[in-house]
Amino acid sequence: MTAPLLEIQGLGKRFGGFVALDNINLSVAPQERVGLIGPNGSGKSTLVNCICGTLRNETGTVRFEGKAMDGLLAHERTRLGMARSFQLPRPFKTLTVAENLRVPLLYTVDARSGSKLSQRELDERCMELLALVGLADKAWQYPGDLTQVEMRKLELARAMAAEPKLLIADESMAGLSHSEVDDILALLVRLNERGITIIMIEHIMRAVMTFSQRVIVLVSGKKIADGLPEDVIRDPEVVGAYLGQ
């Protein structure tokens, strides 16, 4: 087995007396497609926030490419190659769609390579990414003029602009129609084919089952299952957690 891209050991997070995450261990291999599921409030987003540095975990460590992430701020982790989309799209609403993508290009890609992209290169990259997600004709609009699904595509495009090794898509399909879900799924698969490791957090089981090579289940801040999708959904503990015992 190759060295894991992301490795989490004994991760714990509490909010006051509430234990949000309890001794989470997991690892993700390069280029893997992992689904992370669990009922509402099971700690999925908290886990993402701990991985990306938005929240500080009290115990345990997150390792990315073998390097401990302790004490690194969110933007430093982004520069190392982690990217995330937010559960509720959080575009920069006073910047145009194209400018939204410029931010990670200027602040992550430039910082990583140590060289400066020219204006033309910046524009080209933005348009290329927008074409990839199908937003090319909206480049000069403001996020406020976009539909829900377009906003989610922008969210993914912005995460992509940072040229990540690992992309964490936090519920990028919630509230979308059947065909819109297929759109986003196809997009994620295309990104994965480009060599990007993807962790998908999702409630839509159809999406999780078709996309994931492996599924991890969180319930009440604990990992209760980790394996092949078809095995996991037959696991009595998982069934119990979702349907009640």
Place this chain on the structure above:
Amino acid sequence: MRQSTFILGAVVLAIALFFAPRVLENDYIFFAGYVVLQYIVLATAWNILGGYCGYVNFGSAAFFALGAYTAVAIHKFSPMPMPLLIVAGGIISGLVGLGMGYLTLRLRGVFFAIASLAMAVVMQTLVINWDYVGGSRGAYIIRPQQVEIFSYQLPYIQYLFAWMLFLAVASLVIARTIERSKLGYGFATIRDDEQAAEACGVPTLRLKLIATTMSGALMGMAGAPFPYYIGYLEPASAFSLTYAVNSIAMPMIGGTTSWVGPLIGAVLLGTVQQVATVTISSAVNLLLVGILLVVFVIIAPNGIMGAVQAWQRKRRKA
């Protein structure tokens, strides 16, 4: 417009602005114009933090006053040329800006505004108790009648006016440069969503410190010539709420997302206030600010520039 063209245009306009009142042979225009220019600097400086980054600073008066008191302190020690005083005022206020940023930038929204106001009160108390610069009695600065420049005798008010004109042009050039740079994008992401900014690799804390330092330094620079302009400086007038309120109201009225906004707001409001001072009474100034603010909040909440941009966008869509 290219940056070099812009700077050239601004300098030419500034030179014209300097020589026009000389033709009229009326020194009062220099007195009134100085105040308007001073507000262009203050409004532009406020906007770097308030407009670009979205952090509302209620303590502008403190940065301004610190610049002024730095000049007083240096003057008491040994009179120095104006450019040095301006640089010194900028450094002191910039450092205080950096310190305030470090202590308060974990606060957001209204809490940051309250903290900045509190900082102003603390600074005022310190100055009141600092005897060297006159404490609560204030300090007199006897300014020279004239300065000699290339064996030409320039009246001192014109000399001060020229410096403030220089500062106004400099701050506008800085603001415009920021807007079109990587820094400008970074500031905008802080204004819109700090968590998303971090996720895009923007070092938000460092950028906010850059903004508080720059904003504070420009305000301090605007304050440094003030004791020479006014002749007598005391804490209550240097730390006057008028500066804080005007520094906020002018960008708000002009529009906060572009460098043009504070310029329009400062010219408009500053001129109205100067006219009101000579025609009605100086006491009516703050009332005018209040009325204009209320009017703008209702008819153009994003200021004049915001209204223009919205109109352009609507026209493009149609």
